[in-house]
Amino acid sequence: MPHDHHEPLSPSGHPYRADDDKDLSYWQVMEIAVRELLIEKGHISATQIQDQINTMDARSPANGARLVAKAWTDPAFKYALIEDAGQASRNMGFDIGPMHLIALENTEKVHNVIVCTLCSCYPRNLLGLPPDWYKSRAYRSRAVVEPRKVLSEFGLEFNQKIQIRVHDSTADMRYIVIPYQPAESEGLSEAELAKWITRDSMIGVGLPRAPA
Template sequence: MKHHDHDHSRDRSFDDGPPSEHEIMSRAMQELLEAKGVITAEQLRRRMEQFDAEFPQRGARVIAHAWVDADFRQRLLVDGKRACAEWGIDLEADRLIAVENTPRLHNVIVCTLCSCYPRALLGMPPTWYKSENYRRRVVREPRAVLREFGTVIPEEVEVRVHDSNADMRYVVVPMRPAGTDGWSEERLASIITRDALVGVTVPDAKR
């Protein structure tokens, strides 16, 4: 399956109808910055292209590498920002905390205050991540929310929620699934979805 499980048309629904106050402000700011020669329309277009196409792939590549290189994995867990910099990825946030799933621990990420998200690593956050429903519920009934994503965490496994409420950004290091022995990093990266890096699903070799 080439397509991801999210609906792009819904992500774009704010394009319909009259522009909101914030859209008007954003456009006015853009026009001013262009008129003053601070940015060009081409730079802006390129940036949006990166968010849509390039950035979402970065997280999967980094995690696939962590699966095959134990030293890199350790560096990622100690200082995520520095480990990503090895790949030429500038996270644009002060810190990245990578949290590792184990047979006894499952991690899931939320930002209850807004929608903080490691965008330079995972692209733009999905609509559900920004929804009030997810933000309100995943902190108080994470297991129920995970079940709605089709992810059932056994009772004996701790579920740990990370609220990305201030200066840190987070990424989950999922467990490498069984049945992937001998796979190339590229093939491993193909089963590492954005949702698994937020912690609402786990990678599956049969995807």
């Protein structure tokens, strides 16, 4: 009797995902080999590596949101942020390492969007790890060719009078968008405003919105 190919379903009614049983790639093997050598030769410890991973994982868009909220409420800080975003971030106490940062202000006439067409450059030290779609070939190629179509897929529509500025992080700079402050949020405190500022709004593919 021929075997029938009905996939077994999980208790919640969804198909099981196949195990990722592929062999390690060349570079995965290389990473393990180099890491083990560095540990064996005493250059670095497994604890230090794990600590660094934990530090990276602890960074979140909340850091960038605090920066933007301050810019919304303090014109002098906003000026400093646009002049030298790296220094302004360090002055606020953020450890952004050697990152060179540029802040781009959205206005009534200009909307900024960030992409890295060559790889996946992202202000990790301020916003944490990038979302998967940011690293996808589709986003990286389409953002510079048809930014308005891409933005519409994120739910954003702009009329033709608003200029879209796409910023391709091709070399040494990293970017953060200062979204346009919604009128409904005027007068709120810095801490309250920070809740309006989403990760996507600081990449330029979203708008700030009232916290749920």
